[in-house]
Every structure is written in structure tokens, then in C-alpha cells.
Amino acid sequence: MATSTSPQDRDISTELGERVRQANAAGTALRIVGGDTKAFYGRQVRGRTGEVETLATREHRGITGYDPVELIVSVRAGTPLAELEAALAENDQMLPFEPPHFGDAATVGGTVAAGLSGPRRPWAGAVRDFVLGARVITHTGDEQRFGGEVMKNVAGYDLSRLMVGAQGGLGLLTEVTLKVLPRPSACHGLRLEMPLDEARERLAEWGRHPLPLTAAAWQDGALHLRLEGGPGSVATTRARLGGEDLDPGFWDDLREQRLPFFGGDDDRPLWRISLPQRARLEADGLDEQAMLHDWAGAQRWLRSDLPAEALRDACAAAGGHATCLTPGAAEPFTPLPEVMFKYHRRLKAELDPKGIFNPGRLYAEL
Numbered sequence: 182m183a184t185s186t187s188p189q190d191r192d193i194s195t196e197l198g199e200r201v202r203q204a205n206a207a208g209t210a211l212r213i214v215g216g217d218t219k220a221f222y223g224r225q226v227r228g229r230t231g232e233v234e235t236l237a238t239r240e241h242r243g244i245t246g247y248d249p250v251e252l253i254v255s256v257r258a259g260t261p262l263a264e265l266e267a268a269l270a271e272n273d274q275m276l277p278f279e280p281p282h283f284g285d286a287a288t289v290g291g292t293v294a295a296g297l298s299g300p301r302r303p304w305a306g307a308v309r310d311f312v313l314g315a316r317v318i319t320h321t322g323d324e325q326r327f328g329g330e331v332m333k334n335v336a337g338y339d340l341s342r343l344m345v346g347a348q349g350g351l352g353l354l355t356e357v358t359l360k361v362l363p364r365p366s367a368c369h370g371l372r373l374e375m376p377l378d379e380a381r382e383r384l385a386e387w388g389r390h391p392l393p394l395t396a397a398a399w400q401d402g403a404l405h406l407r408l409e410g411g412p413g414s415v416a417t418t419r420a421r422l423g424g425e426d427l428d429p430g431f432w433d434d435l436r437e438q439r440l441p442f443f444g445g446d447d448d449r450p451l452w453r454i455s456l457p458q459r460a461r462l463e464a465d466g467l468d469e470q471a472m473l474h475d476w477a478g479a480q481r482w483l484r485s486d487l488p489a490e491a492l493r494d495a496c497a498a499a500g501g502h503a504t505c506l507t508p509g510a511a512e513p514f515t516p517l518p519e520v521m522f523k524y525h526r527r528l529k530a531e532l533d534p535k536g537i538f539n540p541g542r543l544y545a546e547l
Contacts, residue, residue, distance in 0.1 A: 187264075190243030192257070194316075194324050194355050200236055201353055202322030204537045211236045211537050213349040215259060216286030219295045221508045223348050227541040238290055241355060244268055253313065255358040258290025265289055269361055277305040277362045281436045290354045296346025299436040300396035300407065303476045305362070308345050315341035316356035320533050324355060343528075349539040350547055351532045365395070365409035369419050370427030373404045377470060380404040381459055384477045392418050396432055399474040400442065407432055435475065442473050447484050450510065452492065454481040456501035464495035514543060522546075 204211050210228025212235045226233055238259040246255040249272040256265055262282055269275055279299030280292045293315075298307050314328030317340055328341035344354050375383070380399045387394060393410035405427055408415045434440045443451065456462065458478040462469060466487050473482040485492065489505065493515055496503045502515040517525065522544075529536070529547050541547065 187243065190257075191240055192243070193241045194318070197236070197238070197241060197353060197355065198318050198322040198324055201318050201320065201537070204234065204236075205320045205322065205535055208535050209234055209537060210540050211353075213238065213294075213353060213539055215239060215288030215291035215294075216261070216284060217291075218282065218284035218287045219291055219297075221506060222295055222297070223513055223542045224510075224545065225541065226539050227545075229536055229540065236353070238353075238355075239286075239288060242288075245356060246358075249274060252361050252363075253358060254361055255314075255356060256289050257356050258288060258293075258354045260289045261285075262287040262289055262292055270364070273364045274361045275364045276311070276359065278302055278308050278311060279305070279436060280308065281438070283437060289357060293345055293354060293357055294347065294349045300398065300432050300475060303479060304395045309342050311360040312342050312345055312357060313360055314358040315344055315354055317341075317344065317351075318353040318355055320352070320535065320537060328358065340532075348542040350529065350543055352538060365393075365411075367412040367415040368407065368409045368429065369415050370429055370431060371406045371408065371419065371422060371424040372427045373406070373422065373424035374402055375404055376402065377474070380474075381478060385459065388477075397475075397477040398435060399478070400440075400472075405431060435473075440473070442482065442484075449484040449486050450505050450507040452483040452485060453504045453506055454483055454496055454501060455479065455503075456481065456496065456499050460499040460501065462495055462499050464491055467492075467495065517544070 201211070208230060210226060210233045212226040212233050214235055214237050216239065241257050241259040243260060244254060244256045244265065247253070247268065252274065254265070254269065262280065263285065266276060279301040281297055281299055293308060293312065296308050312328070314326065316324055316326050318324050328339050340351065341357070343351060377399055383404070384397055393408050393414045394406060395409040396407035398405045406422065406424075408418050454462065456479060458476075462481070464487065466485070471483075475482065489512065493503050496515075504515065505513045525544075525547060
């Protein structure tokens, strides 16, 4: 693969490894920071002894390999996400999972650690689906490589995909290899006024046909759609579905939580709810009409003062779970069943026996 270089590219893996080695020897907790744009996502890092040191990765940056023909890119964790996306755009390619930035300083490492995907996720796949391999500094300070550069690599213990969504709790991600895809040649947004129940029925019907849908969200009595693909297919589908033209910036604003729904004077907790697409959420004080339904209904955003336990019980009854994105939440993530939590504890103990990597970020016990 070809290597893309810029004056700011730098490999500081040796220095990072030494910092990890010293922290492990002293039992000092490390708060791993890239661009720090997703600090709101999760709990505060808390060390066993109370002492926490910040380990910044932004200087460890650069695209180490890029093969546009094979649709593969390798990039250091501290590389700005915008820089990677710009390099891909030069070859009319993209990150298919459409990750949110939440700020100009967002890094590739933070993108993988958070594991968050944008509106295209139900049609293209999640972050984990496009991670081919990774380099990780373990608790001993040694950098190891996991995974490979092909989609069917299953040899060995693939820590690379375990790093996705782990919030930096299993090791220090230093480099990741990703599968990329071509950008669609045509894109158009539509807004169709219709009630929520009708939107659910229409989406279910359209899902049985090869329409070029890559995003669908419902809010305030209107279904918003994004069509992407070949110009002919997009034009034909646009004429078939009707509706009004939609500002193309809508999807970026949804992904980055810049829509009015996410701002304003509403200081109630913000919840991200994951459910089967057509599931109905039933609990006292819940109004589905007041939610923002993304991912064709599989991801729903809610502002609510409803007690966390009551909301999570309702989500569990509907086959899903709820995450609180308001900073300072006592328990942002849905508590895991004891059987599942046992495996999380064992994995953490095996990969981070002294608990130095972002302890407590996911759950207080980890």
C-alpha cells in the first residue's frame, strides 16, 4: 500500500509504550485522550488509587498505508478524522459507517473506541464491520498487531474488533486498518409529510424492494429520506416516492447532533434508544411522537425525565436498550446481565490486570 505523508505525521509508539509500561508498574490509571470530542460518552475515568494521568495520542498520527484499488487504509490513532476523510474523498471513497465527529479535533482512534456510526449504519454496517486489523499497546508496553488486511481474516485472537466500542479499556490503540468504499455518484434527500405509523409501514414496504435508500429518519410528522447510488436509480426513485426536496445538510446535522431537537433550552437527559425497527415503546410518560426516529426506527432519540430504571425496563420489554448521553449520568450504559458481565470482567482482567486503561469508563467495576 502507498503511504500518505504530511509534515505533521509522526510515530510516537515507542514513547507511548514507555508511558504505559511505567503506568502499569506503578498501577497508575491512564485517561486516554485523542481529540476529547466524545468525553460526554461514558463515565469519568477513576483509578483504583485515585490517581489518574492523561495519555494523549494526537501526536501519533499519519496515514501509514492506503490502497484505493483494494479499498484499504491504515492510519495511526491520533490522526484527525477529518484528515482521513479528506484523503479518501480525493479518491471518491469514504468511511461507510459515517462516523460522527462532535468537533474538529475528532481522531480515528476515538472513532473506533466509541464505536458510533451515522445515519447510513443500517444499510452499510457499523464501525466494527469495517475494522480489518489494529496495532495495540498492551499493559506491558509492547505494541502488538491483531487482525489483518482482508475481510475474512479469522486466524488468532482478533483484539482489533474488540477495541471497537471498548472506550479504550482493553489497551492503547495505536493504528487501525479499515475497509473503505466508493462514494455514491448521486445523492438526493426527500421530506415526506406523514404520521409515524404510516412511516413505519412505508419503510417496511420499501425494505422489500431494491431502492437506493441510505438513511431514514422521522420527526415532527415528516419522514426524511436519503437516496444514494447511480444517477438513474436515484432519479427514478425520487420521482416514484415524491415529497419535497430536503436540505442535504440535514444528515450531517443529524449525525453531529446539531438539529434543534438536540439543542435549545431543553435540559432533560438525552437518551439514545436501540430497538427493533418496528417495536413500540410503552411506559407511562413516554410519547413516541416526541422522539426523533433514526435508522428507520432502530435508533430513537428521546429527551425525558423518566427514571432510568423505568425507561430501561420499557426498552428491555421491547427488545432493546437505552444509553444516556447527558454528561454526569450515574450509569450511562444499560447494566449487563451477570453472565455477560462475567466475561467482560475476565477479559478486562486478562488484558489489563492492574486496571490502568480508562478504568471505569464503561462500567464502574471495569
